[in-house]
Amino acid sequence: MSEELNAKGYEIPPEMRNMVAVTTLDKLYNWGRRYSAWPMMFGLACCAIEMIATAASRFDLSRFGMEIMRPSPRQADVMLVSGTVTKKMVPQIVRLYNQMPEPKYVIAMGACASGGGPFKEGYNVVSGIDKFLPVDVYIPGCPPTPQALLYGLMKLQEMMEKQSIKTVRWYQKEDLPAIPVPILGPDLIDPRDFPEFQVKLAQAADQAQVEE
Amino acid sequence: MADTTLIAENDILARFPEGVSQDERKGYQGYIVAADRLVEFATALRDEFGYDYLSSVTGVDYLPEGKMEVVYHAYKSTGGGALVFKVQVPREDAVVPSLVGVYKGADFQEREAWDLLGIRFEGHPNLKRILMWEGFAGHPLRKDWKEAYFEEEKKPFDSRWPGGDVYRAEDKNPFGKNVVYPEKFDPEKWTPVGEEGFYGGLRGFDAGDGDEDLKTEQVVVNLGPQHPSTHGVFRMVVSLEGETVVRLEPVMGYLHRNHEKIGERNTYLMNIPFTDRLDYLASMSNNWGYVQAVEKLLGDKAKVPERAEYLRVIMAEFTRIVNHVFAIGTLLNDLGAFFTPMLYALEERELILDIFEAVAGSRMMCNYFRFGGVARDLPPGVYEKMRDLVFERLPRKIDELDRYLTENEIVRARCEGVGVLTPEEAIAYSAAGPVLRASGVPYDVRRADPYGIYDRFDFDVAVRYHGDVYDRYLVRLDEIRQSIRILQQALDDLPEGEIISGKPKYSIRVPAGEAYGRVEGPKGELGFYIVSDGSANPWRYHVRAPSFINLTALGKMCEGDKVADAIIILGSIDIVLGETDR
Ligand code: SF4
Numbered sequence: 126m127s128e129e130l131n132a133k134g135y136e137i138p139p140e141m142r143n144m145v146a147v148t149t150l151d152k153l154y155n156w157g158r159r160y161s162a163w164p165m166m167f168g169l170a171c172c173a174i175e176m177i178a179t180a181a182s183r184f185d186l187s188r189f190g191m192e193i194m195r196p197s198p199r200q201a202d203v204m205l206v207s208g209t210v211t212k213k214m215v216p217q218i219v220r221l222y223n224q225m226p227e228p229k230y231v232i233a234m235g236a237c238a239s240g241g242g243p244f245k246e247g248y249n250v251v252s253g254i255d256k257f258l259p260v261d262v263y264i265p266g267c268p269p270t271p272q273a274l275l276y277g278l279m280k281l282q283e284m285m286e287k288q289s290i291k292t293v294r295w296y297q298k299e300d301l302p303a304i305p306v307p308i309l310g311p312d313l314i315d316p317r318d319f320p321e322f323q324v325k326l327a328q329a330a331d332q333a334q335v336e337e
Numbered sequence: 338m339a340d341t342t343l344i345a346e347n348d349i350l351a352r353f354p355e356g357v358s359q360d361e362r363k364g365y366q367g368y369i370v371a372a373d374r375l376v377e378f379a380t381a382l383r384d385e386f387g388y389d390y391l392s393s394v395t396g397v398d399y400l401p402e403g404k405m406e407v408v409y410h411a412y413k414s415t416g417g418g419a420l421v422f423k424v425q426v427p428r429e430d431a432v433v434p435s436l437v438g439v440y441k442g443a444d445f446q447e448r449e450a451w452d453l454l455g456i457r458f459e460g461h462p463n464l465k466r467i468l469m470w471e472g473f474a475g476h477p478l479r480k481d482w483k484e485a486y487f488e489e490e491k492k493p494f495d496s497r498w499p500g501g502d503v504y505r506a507e508d509k510n511p512f513g514k515n516v517v518y519p520e521k522f523d524p525e526k527w528t529p530v531g532e533e534g535f536y537g538g539l540r541g542f543d544a545g546d547g548d549e550d551l552k553t554e555q556v557v558v559n560l561g562p563q564h565p566s567t568h569g570v571f572r573m574v575v576s577l578e579g580e581t582v583v584r585l586e587p588v589m590g591y592l593h594r595n596h597e598k599i600g601e602r603n604t605y606l607m608n609i610p611f612t613d614r615l616d617y618l619a620s621m622s623n624n625w626g627y628v629q630a631v632e633k634l635l636g637d638k639a640k641v642p643e644r645a646e647y648l649r650v651i652m653a654e655f656t657r658i659v660n661h662v663f664a665i666g667t668l669l670n671d672l673g674a675f676f677t678p679m680l681y682a683l684e685e686r687e688l689i690l691d692i693f694e695a696v697a698g699s700r701m702m703c704n705y706f707r708f709g710g711v712a713r714d715l716p717p718g719v720y721e722k723m724r725d726l727v728f729e730r731l732p733r734k735i736d737e738l739d740r741y742l743t744e745n746e747i748v749r750a751r752c753e754g755v756g757v758l759t760p761e762e763a764i765a766y767s768a769a770g771p772v773l774r775a776s777g778v779p780y781d782v783r784r785a786d787p788y789g790i791y792d793r794f795d796f797d798v799a800v801r802y803h804g805d806v807y808d809r810y811l812v813r814l815d816e817i818r819q820s821i822r823i824l825q826q827a828l829d830d831l832p833e834g835e836i837i838s839g840k841p842k843y844s845i846r847v848p849a850g851e852a853y854g855r856v857e858g859p860k861g862e863l864g865f866y867i868v869s870d871g872s873a874n875p876w877r878y879h880v881r882a883p884s885f886i887n888l889t890a891l892g893k894m895c896e897g898d899k900v901a902d903a904i905i906i907l908g909s910i911d912i913v914l915g916e917t918d919r
Pocket of ligand 1 (some may be wrong): 171234236243
């Protein structure tokens with residue numbers, strides 16, 4: 126363990142290796158997080174079945190310290206968006222994301238979660254979860270094979286490794302605002318679009334005047 | 338159930354000299370019933386003619402003629418072909434009497450037709466939207482309703498082919514998202530409909546008899562759509578007295594992916610991979626249902642070669658095994674045996690998926706069937722692998738599963754006598770598949786209305802008689818064994834030869850008309866209703882999804898049971914949300 130943790134340039138006497146490591150706080154912190162990223166137990170569609178297959182014995186997620194899937198967002202570190210995000214479901218997904226404690230990560234698993242996938246043109250389909258949540262890793266495929274999912278998770282681990290407590294967005298002075306929950310109106314309404322609605326209404330009014 | 342004094346079918350016109358006529362359009366079949374005679378007609382069908390099982394209800398928007406048509410497919414629970422009847426009403430004022438009073442199974446399907454097509458069913462006890470949310474603008478399956486990313490009526494879109502101009506649909510939408518609002522819509526001047534009304538409607542009436550102190554209060558509990566035991570994004574709202582379920586209402590649509598709207602823009606061939614994603618645990622049987630419907634329209638042009646027929650049976654039965662072991666695994670999950678039985682189930686599943694991957698190129702989304710055959714022949718080595726599985730490993734492993742679970746005390750204590758559905762109820766609610774057969778109705782489409790080459794195989798229809806969760810589990814186990822039997826015969830007899838008739842084509846033209854293809858999917862009768870107008874795209878494409886219709890009886894099954902049992906009752910129905918919500 127210390128081999129991996131040890132910062133370069135510090136010579137540890139052979140008899141103390143495996144017991145002592147000289148390292149940075151970032152490294153220690155990332156090392157701990159990297160091997161205990163608990164995914165949220167949260168299946169949306171077909172991709173979720175491949176996620177279950179990945180958790181089972183043949184592919185075995187526990188090799189990455191990720192076998193503990195938590196049904197509660199409060200105990201989860203990674204949100205695996207595994208399937209088609211529909212307009213009817215997206216308010217709940219955003220709410221779940223807001224309930225997860227930081228540090229938190231989002232993986233878009235499959236074509237649907239990444240960009241709408243085969244059902245993109247559907248009237249009830251959101252064109253990718255990144256329209257609402259910040260996504261860290263995209264995994265292509267329909268569905269991604271378990272191997273692809275594992276590769277994506279390893280990429281996430283690599284990403285965690287490079288982060289620093291000083292710069293990550295959740296340890297800054299200002300509070301991180303929650304993501305506004307979309308509203309189900311005549312169609313899906315993103316509260317962040319409210320200003321744009323006013324612009325559009327003004328434009329329409331102008332046009333009506335010109336026509337008169 | 339059927340009795341012996343039934344009137345023969347060809348007497349229908351004699352029995353109803355008025356208000357009922359033969360559907361004379363070319364390529365169509367069945368009867369057209371006047372809206373005001375519908376309830377009477379359906380009652381007679383059920384009681385006098387023996388058509389006691391209403392399989393499918395759906396609507397078709399005949400925009401050019403300005404008509405809205407509701408199509409019903411009824412069967413006898415003793416077997417045989419369909420009786421189709423239709424009601425035609427003007428599009429602008431589409432009101433049809435509800436058949437919920439005659440066939441309870443029409444409940445959700447009528448709600449769906451209201452939601453998506455805007456057909457009002459008069460007399461329906463609870464006519465709300467079911468797949469979309471209350472307050473959504475418009476009825477999306479109407480032919481003149483256009484989605485936000487609308488480009489053209491039919492695929493392939495000219496811009497893509499042969500135009501070759503590829504762009505992101507977002508870039509052309511004013512909000513950069515898949516949304517469209519009514520003109521002059523101002524969200525700040527608008528109040529959401531909210532869920533209060535919904536919960537309020539469920540909160541039951543006080544049971545106390547006037548004495549304030551003795552009143553019991555019912556509690557409304559919401560499970561889902563994010564809940565570890567709802568098998569995906571499904572939601573149940575239960576109103577409870579103590580721990581006992583007084584009423585339960587399923588809420589779905591959280592995975593409504595607009596399968597039918599997309600399917601009506603697609604060409605016929607493009608739809609096959611979409612059917613994979615309906616019941617994503619059983620892609621091969623979905624393929625079969627769809628190609629069967631189209632083959633019915635194509636007629637002799639799509640004669641399936643012998644070898645392909647066998648390959649179809651082999652793949653469909655493997656799919657059934659995959660599905661049932663998975664269903665058993667998840668049922669045990671719901672019982673609290675978290676993930677260990679699932680690991681056993683998934684082990685077998687992986688081995689079968691390896692075969693699918695070798696044959697079709699994909700583990701889950703096989704896209705293997707074609708009109709008039711199958712896509713690929715078996716690669717070398719796969720036949721031996723299949724033999725090994727079917728003759729050696731699977732029978733042993735299923736016995737093992739049986740040994741571990743069936744006599745387990747906790748399994749029995751929790752499952753026996755829970756979620757009971759009587760045979761009469763099961764038929765009335767149009768339940769299908771293992772749910773129907775566990776209630777003592779030996780109805781299996783493979784036997785009742787054989788398709789493909791199922792009439793050649795020797796197998797039993799699994800049936801049990803208590804109609805509870807335990808029997809549904811047992812029926813699945815029995816069915817796996819029967820599937821293994823069929824597989825053994827099919828593998829022994831598998832002939833050499835062609836696997837598809839004619840040359841594979843990208844775009845086929847299908848003669849005008851309607852067709853209803855149905856197969857016995859692992860979850861029950863899976864039907865595809867297709868209306869062709871003679872062009873390269875279906876005019877109407879509807880899926881009769883067993884997961885969806887089996888849920889109609891969920892509320893009934895849960896009434897009076899404990900709330901913890903509602904979870905396993907749901908588990909025993911075995912739903913897949915991709916198919917429920919489509
Ligand atoms: S990417 Fe494909 S497999 Fe995954 S949810 Fe979407 S349609 Fe299903």
